[in-house]
Amino acid sequence: MADFYVTTPIYYVNGAPHIGHAYTTIVADVFARHYRQRGDEVFFLTGTDEHGLKVQRAAEEQGISPQELVDTNSAKFRDLFAKLELTHDRFVRTTEADHKDAVVEMVRRMKAAGDIYLDTYAGWYSASDEAYYSEDEIEDGKAIESGSAVEWVEEKSYFFRLSKYEQPLIEWYNSQDIPVRPKARRNEIAAFVEGGLNDLSISRTTFNWGIEFPEDPEHVLYVWVDALTNYITGIGGFDEKGEPAKFWPADLHLIGKDILRFHAVYWPAFLMSAGVELPKQVFAHGWWTVDGQKMSKSRGNWVDAFELVEQYPLDLLRYFMIREIPLGSDGNFVQERIVERNNSELADNLGNLVNRTTKMMQGFLGGTVPKSVETDVEADVSLRECAAKTLTEVRDSMDKREPHHALESIMHLGNELNQYIQSTQPWKAKKEGDSERVEQILYHALEGIRWMAVLVQAFVPDAAAKILVAFGLDPVEGARLDALQWGGLPAGNTITTPDVLFEKIELDVPKPVEKEPKKKSKKKGDKKMNKDDAEGSGLIEFGDFLKVKMAVGRILSAERVDGADKLLKLSADVGEDAPRTIVAGLALAFEPEDLVNKQVAMVVNLKPAKLFGIKSEAMVLAVKDADGGLELAFFSDNIVPGTQIS
Numbered sequence: 001m002a003d004f005y006v007t008t009p010i011y012y013v014n015g016a017p018h019i020g021h022a023y024t025t026i027v028a029d030v031f032a033r034h035y036r037q038r039g040d041e042v043f044f045l046t047g048t049d050e051h052g053l054k055v056q057r058a059a060e061e062q063g064i065s066p067q068e069l070v071d072t073n074s075a076k077f078r079d080l081f082a083k084l085e086l087t088h089d090r091f092v093r094t095t096e097a098d099h100k101d102a103v104v105e106m107v108r109r110m111k112a113a114g115d116i117y118l119d120t121y122a123g124w125y126s127a128s129d130e131a132y133y134s135e136d137e138i139e140d141g142k143a144i145e146s147g148s149a150v151e152w153v154e155e156k157s158y159f160f161r162l163s164k165y166e167q168p169l170i171e172w173y174n175s176q177d178i179p180v181r182p183k184a185r186r187n188e189i190a191a192f193v194e195g196g197l198n199d200l201s202i203s204r205t206t207f208n209w210g211i212e213f214p215e216d217p218e219h220v221l222y223v224w225v226d227a228l229t230n231y232i233t234g235i236g237g238f239d240e241k242g243e244p245a246k247f248w249p250a251d252l253h254l255i256g257k258d259i260l261r262f263h264a265v266y267w268p269a270f271l272m273s274a275g276v277e278l279p280k281q282v283f284a285h286g287w288w289t290v291d292g293q294k295m296s297k298s299r300g301n302w303v304d305a306f307e308l309v310e311q312y313p314l315d316l317l318r319y320f321m322i323r324e325i326p327l328g329s330d331g332n333f334v335q336e337r338i339v340e341r342n343n344s345e346l347a348d349n350l351g352n353l354v355n356r357t358t359k360m361m362q363g364f365l366g367g368t369v370p371k372s373v374e375t376d377v378e379a380d381v382s383l384r385e386c387a388a389k390t391l392t393e394v395r396d397s398m399d400k401r402e403p404h405h406a407l408e409s410i411m412h413l414g415n416e417l418n419q420y421i422q423s424t425q426p427w428k429a430k431k432e433g434d435s436e437r438v439e440q441i442l443y444h445a446l447e448g449i450r451w452m453a454v455l456v457q458a459f460v461p462d463a464a465a466k467i468l469v470a471f472g473l474d475p476v477e478g479a480r481l482d483a484l485q486w487g488g489l490p491a492g493n494t495i496t497t498p499d500v501l502f503e504k505i506e507l508d509v510p511k512p513v514e515k516e517p518k519k520k521s522k523k524k525g526d527k528k529m530n531k532d533d534a535e536g537s538g539l540i541e542f543g544d545f546l547k548v549k550m551a552v553g554r555i556l557s558a559e560r561v562d563g564a565d566k567l568l569k570l571s572a573d574v575g576e577d578a579p580r581t582i583v584a585g586l587a588l589a590f591e592p593e594d595l596v597n598k599q600v601a602m603v604v605n606l607k608p609a610k611l612f613g614i615k616s617e618a619m620v621l622a623v624k625d626a627d628g629g630l631e632l633a634f635f636s637d638n639i640v641p642g643t644q645i646s
């Protein structure tokens with residue numbers, strides 16, 4: 001049996017959990033549930049990072065002991081994760097005794113490898129990031145990357161010979177499996193290491209909230225050496241033979257992009273030094289902005305994780321967070337989009353399908369599942385093929401860490417099922433007294449829904465369980481992906497209709513001002529706008545804007561189109577499995593080679609159009625200048641292809 005070990009970062013406990021904490025942990029939960037469904041033995045670890053200067057200062061500000069602060073705040077995270085119904089196997093805390101043992105063992109090994117020496121550190125430190133910064137990473141008293149304040153530190157310190165691992169790290173980044181993902185992040189971190197690594201200060205003497213440096217109680221161990229080791233503590237630490245316990249190496253360290261350096265440089269270097277196998281993959285996800293802006297308390301757009309749980313059903317929250325953005329891209333958390341996805345995808349596509357089909361079952365067949373017959377009717381065959389294809393796509397997408405694609409495929413199966421019912425018209429067969437065909441159609445529809453429920457279980461577990469139970473199946477055993485076979489829904493089972501799976505949501509935003517009753521004669525120059533005027537002036541509703549999906553696309557290749565002097569044929573990465581082909585009227589303004597590797601704005605949900613016999617699958621956005629030339633909107637390489645523009 002394969003095993004799968006997934007981790008989240010352990011969260012700082014200086015404050016309360018917010019949307020970012022909920023996101024990573026939900027994503028990890030989706031992976032954990034998915035691999036469990038495949039029959040893998042899964043270990044899912046999360047927890048809290050409780051030591052360090054930042055936590056000590058937060059406790060001082062509140063006038064309580066650090067221990068008191070971490071106990072209170074760590075409990076909030078556990079509470080949140082219980083409310084989110086997450087399925088972690090352990091919640092690790094760095095103040096736990098077995099964690100200290102694992103950390104002491106790591107440091108002992110790094111020392112034994114000759115990688116630790118005593119010197120003096122003089123440089124910048126950010127307590128907020130718990131990170132050291134070099135002079136060129138600082139501007140106006142702040143770390144350029146994070147914007148956090150830095151302070152000058154000068155004290156005796158133990159150092160880790162990070163510089164020794166420059167070459168081995170580069171080899172690791174270049175290894176076949178590409179252990180740091182997405183690729184853009186791998187490139188970013190490889191460039192950083194190629195720029196040269198300084199040795200790393202790994203102890204402090206000016207505060208004491210942390211693990212004592214082994215054999216030198218004057219020093220406190222740097223909080224990141226302490227924190228990163230949680231990934232070994234969590235699965236049981238080192239065994240008698242000195243090996244990390246079962247499940248090591250981790251299959252997937254899920255982290256946010258801001259803590260890539262710690263996980264893709266420091267952590268593998270510590271492990272190499274300690275003679276421990278490296279994790280298989282470090283995957284950096286993007287950040288959520290809220291209503292298009294960086295989340296901050298002062299802006300008033302802070303999203304407290306407990307409020308999220310109160311506001312949205314869990315299934316919807318999970319669905320939205322996964323479906324809205326490719327893992328690795330930044331996303332914009334906007335209520336309108338959540339509502340849109342709920343109403344049109346979950347409620348209409350899945351919820352109504354289940355409701356309609358189960359009701360038809362009761363009306364036409366008394367709710368009893370007929371036996372499975374694999375007909376060769378075209379609609380039946382293509383539905384079965386679509387289900388089989390979806391299963392493969394879901395597994396592949398999850399292996400490729402593209403959960404949004406997995407959901408896309410599942411929702412496509414939902415569309416196919418809806419169309420299947422529409423085109424086969426079981427009500428017509430019923431009316432004509434063709435009970436055999438009614439049974440065939442309804443069996444196919446039910447079986448398709450069962451497949452959909454199993455496939456979607458990791459993403460929307462509540463709804464999936466309700467469907468399986470309504471089909472007379474066990475919600476756990478019945479959700480095994482490795483046992484998914486067409487015809488698996490037993491004849492004779494009784495089908496009931498589950499409670500509403502997804503309630504439609506009305507937008508909770510201020511309603512447009514009531515339309516004034518039309519006055520018979522309108523004074524000239526009266527500018528007050530009513531809906532008709534709005535339409536006349538070309539204004540659109542926000543919901544209309546949301547229909548246009550714009551994303552950043554990376555142009556992979558560009559060539560001229562024979563016989564069309566204005567057109568270029570492009571191939572672009574828009575964050576999907578395969579690049580899209582685009583025919584764009586850019587040839588008079590750009591040399592094809594100048595566009596390669598550029599990241600530009602595109603509309604990605606236009607119906608494909610054929611131009612000069614080539615199917616164009618997206619549209620590049622451009623502006624005409626006064627002389628009829630063209631300009632494009634370019635994005636830096638920091639943006640992962642596929643990131644939505646909103």
Ligand code: MSP
Pocket residue numbers: 008009010011012019020021023024049227228229230255256257258259286287288289295
């Ligand atoms: N304690 C360290 C991690 C140690 S792991 C050995 C830490 N903690 S944190 O609480 O500050 O951040 C935890 C995670 O939350 C990070 O992965 C970070 O990227 C993520 N997020 C914080 N804000 C976020 C968003 N707005 N959106 C998405 N994730 C964000 O760093």
